[in-house]
Structure formats: structure tokens, C-alpha cells
Amino acid sequence: GELPQVVIVATGGTIAGAGASAVNSASYQAAKVPVDKLLASVPELNTVARVRGEQAFQIASESFTNEHLLTLGRKVAELVAKPDVDGVVVTHGTDTLEETAFFLNLTIHTDKPIVVVGSMRPGTALSADGALNLYDAVAVAGEPTARAKGVLVVMDDCIWSGRDVAKTINIRTDAFQSPWGPLGMIVEGKSYWFRAPVKRHTSNSEFDIANLTTLPRVDVGYGSGNANGDAFKAFAAAGAKAVINAGTGNGSVSKEVVPTLQELTARGVTVVRSSRVTGGGFVIRNAEQPDDKYGWVAAHDLNPQKARILTMLGLTVTNDPAQLQRMFWEY
């Protein structure tokens, strides 16, 4: 039959990176190779889809801002609205890829596949992983079976939900993991599915960025031994509308920090309890801290950086902690 039409929106990252020599797998410059060159370097893409590229940005993903998220979101929404586009691939640095994937998962109202992809090694390196990752991502984006599953992340032969996948190691090609496992595998251009997300996403999301020019400021404070509330106070003083506590363990909060967070709540700053546990924090309401009494929100299984994304979007709708908590259960 006819090949699906897939648009590749390039944002930079290591998948567009270049090093001085083939042994440079870790020392290189991200965001160097333009999208047309990237596409031309993998001619096999043309066997799974009719592809064209658009250069949205050329940046390393650690420098992604809220403005980048909004601009990218609008670009992707515009593309999926076109009848001649069957799917979209976003190439992205891996450092904040999980945040952008979750953001798109919550804001693009479509059933068409949107796949976010990156690489751990630049294209100039021995055993570069970008070419196969890109081929896999394009194949998945052109797949009818990938529709209505939310925004996907393809890395290292695995298909993940953009909701809960996260970068868990920065020096191996199997960098991305989710506590709940991959949704499927992509092998030789064919998708093999095992499960589908049950959380609200894309077509079924209540969030709308069409008329937004900014997102509310939300900052993340990190929990550790000997913690204090100074960073949270500074965030609030600088204008944060919400703070995420990247808490220890179950989202626990040091008794040194609790009074600061209570004070912020009293001043109208939303407090969200997440967990710094990398393999999968799981924060339960009113466990560790009395959230009902304090008016706090539990981030459930969303890591602090993903909790920031949902909190920003939630605050565009409401700052009622009960409504925000509902969102953390539903998305």
C-alpha cells in the first residue's frame, strides 16, 4: 500500500550531535547536524514512510524553556491537524526528553502517533544509536496501531509511554526506563505491542495551550539529609506559583522544611510532594505528611520534573489543591 506520511520536527540534542573522532561517545557537541542532513544520513527511512523534516530549534535539551515547550506544542498541533500528515516524530536531546514527551502527551489533542526520540551517542561515534532510533521512531509514527496510545518515546528498540518513561542512566544506550515497563518493542520496522496506557492523554486531555503565551513558574527543590527551606523561600520570592518537593523516599519532608512549605501554602503557593527516588517514586496522599490538613498535593508516581509539567498545566486551569490532586490521579 501507500507509505504513511511522517514529519520529523528536529529540536537538537545528541541525535544531532557531532564529535571530533569516532571514539568520542561522551565528549562531543550536541545540536550540530541540521534536520535535512539527519534525514539524508538514514536513507532507510524512505522504506517505511514518506518523510520530510522541519527544524524547530537546534539546542541541547538541558536548555529547553517553557517557551520552547509552547512553541513546539503549537507546531506539533498544527502538523497533526493536517490531513496529509499521518504521524509526527520529534527529535530531542535526552536530558529533558521525558518532560517534553509528557508535555505533548498532555496538550496535543489528536489520536495520530507522536513519537519523541533521541540518542545517547552522536552520529559520528562508533556504534552510534541515533540512526536506528530514528528509523524505529519513524516506523512507529507511521503505524496505525500506534494511534490513540498517547505520546510515545522510542529508544533502544523499546516503545515507551511518554507519561512515565525517564532517563535513568546517562552513559548507556538503554538510558530510558519506566517503573511500569515498555508498551512494546520495535524490531526491523515492525511494532509489537504488549500494553497501552490507561491514564488520560492527548484527545482526552483537558489542557489547552492554544491561547497561552506563558506557563506559570514552577520550581523544584531537592530533598536530602540536612535539608532546609531556603531554596523554597527563594523560589517563592522570585515568583514561583508552585514548588515541587523532590522529597526523599515516599515523598517525605524534613521537619526543617515542613514549616517553610506550610508558610508557602498560606501565601497561595501550591506545594506538590514528589520523590527523588530514581527507579520509581510512589507518593501516596496523607502518607508521610498530612496533605489534607496542609492543603498539599501528592505527585503519585510522577517524578519531580514530570510533576513540574503537570503542575504548570494544572495551574492554567485552577489552583484548588483538590482539583490539582484529581489531575495527579487522572493523568
Ligand SMILES: NC(=O)C[C@H](N)C(=O)O
Ligand atoms: N544524549 C543527549 O541528547 C544529551 C544532551 N545533553 C541533550 O539533552 O541535548
